[in-house]
Amino acid sequence: MPKLIVSIDGVVIKEVTLTKDRTSLGRRPYNDVVIDNLAISGEHAAVHLHGEEVEIEDLGSTNGTFLNGQPIKRQRLHNGDVVDIGKYKIRFVHEGQQPSFEKTMIFKPGQLPTALRGVTASASAPTLQASIKVLSGAAAGREVELVKIVTTIGKPGVAVASITRRPHNYVLTHVEGDQITVLNGQPIGAEPVALHSGDVLDLAGTQMQFLQR
Numbered sequence: 767m768p769k770l771i772v773s774i775d776g777v778v779i780k781e782v783t784l785t786k787d788r789t790s791l792g793r794r795p796y797n798d799v800v801i802d803n804l805a806i807s808g809e810h811a812a813v814h815l816h817g818e819e820v821e822i823e824d825l826g827s828t829n830g831t832f833l834n835g836q837p838i839k840r841q842r843l844h845n846g847d848v849v850d851i852g853k854y855k856i857r858f859v860h861e862g863q864q865p866s867f868e869k870t871m872i873f874k875p876g877q878l879p880t881a882l883r884g885v886t887a888s889a890s891a892p893t894l895q896a897s898i899k900v901l902s903g904a905a906a907g908r909e910v911e912l913v914k915i916v917t918t919i920g921k922p923g924v925a926v927a928s929i930t931r932r933p934h935n936y937v938l939t940h941v942e943g944d945q946i947t948v949l950n951g952q953p954i955g956a957e958p959v960a961l962h963s964g965d966v967l968d969l970a971g972t973q974m975q976f977l978q979r
Contacts, residue, residue, distance in 0.1 A: 768820050768843075768860040770799065770813065774853055784820065789813040791851065792825075805829055805852030813843075820860065822849055835923045894978065896936055898929070901966070901973040909977075912936070920947075925970040929961065936961045936978065945970050 769783045782789065782799050791799040792810040801810070807827035814821045823840040824831035832850040833841050843849075849856040898919065899909045910917075912929055918941065920926040925943035929936055937958035940947040947954050948968035949961075963978040 768815070768858065770849075771857040771859060772799065772801070773855050773857070784813060784815050787815050789815070790825075791856075801851065801854055803852055803854070806854070810851055811849075820858065822858075827851075894931055894934075894936065896929075896931075896961075896963075896976065896978040898967075899975045899977055901975055903972045905972075919974070920969045927967070927969055929976075930958065936976070938967065938976075943970070 767783050767785065769781055770789075771778055772780045772782070780799070786798065789799065790797040790809060790812050791801065791806075792808050793800070793802060793804075793806045794808040797809065807825070807829070809825045810827040811825055811831045812823050814823060820843045821840055822831065822833065822838070822843055824838060829852060830837050832838065833843075834847055835850070843858045843860075845858065845860045847858045849858065896912045897909050898912065898917075900906050912931065915931050917929045918926055919929065920941075920943065923943065925945035925947060926941045927947040928939050928941050930939065938947065938949060938954060938961050939958045940954055940956060949959060950965055961976045961978070963976065965976045967974045967976065
């Protein structure tokens with residue numbers, strides 16, 4: 767069963783197994799998960815259970831709800847995701863769920879990285895086919911097709927890179943994180959770098975290979 771692990775300053779204070787269709791979080795005593803802190807709204811957030819899918823929704827809280835460092839209104843949860851509410855961290859654990867390798871990041875207008883601005887789909891552009899194959903770590907051997915124009919990979923807050931499909935090739939860009947993205951042993955910056963089939967990426971300690979057909 768999926769569950770929430772609530773902690774503050776690295777100390778786990780409670781674990782909650784999700785058995786209800788809706789689990790509420792907030793400061794008021796009638797919530798399913800009560801967090802008695804002034805930074806938490808009376809009715810702060812709710813977790814919705816739909817079969818194997820779990821979503822978290824911000825209920826118009828004063829200080830907001832953050833998923834893996836990004837403010838959200840309503841978003842699906844994946845195994846290992848971390849929700850920040852005030853100074854509390856809530857880790858979502860769903861051992862029966864496959865970990866999400868590919869994460870889509872949502873940027874507000876004006877916040878899109880320079881390298882990604884102006885990227886639009888073109889009906890006349892040739893359809894390129896490529897994938898990323900994981901070479902190390904728990905997901906080693908897994909291959910992810912690059913079906914979107916922009917695919918973000920990595921771990922938010924640590925190292926995130928984007929692979930953008932252009933009309934005639936793919937380019938790699940470091941988006942965020944203290945750990946720099948490494949391509950074929952060389953660190954890259956905010957400027958996009960063209961990818962070639964067989965290139966090896968190192969992102970937050972995980973090696974991946976770019977394959978284009």
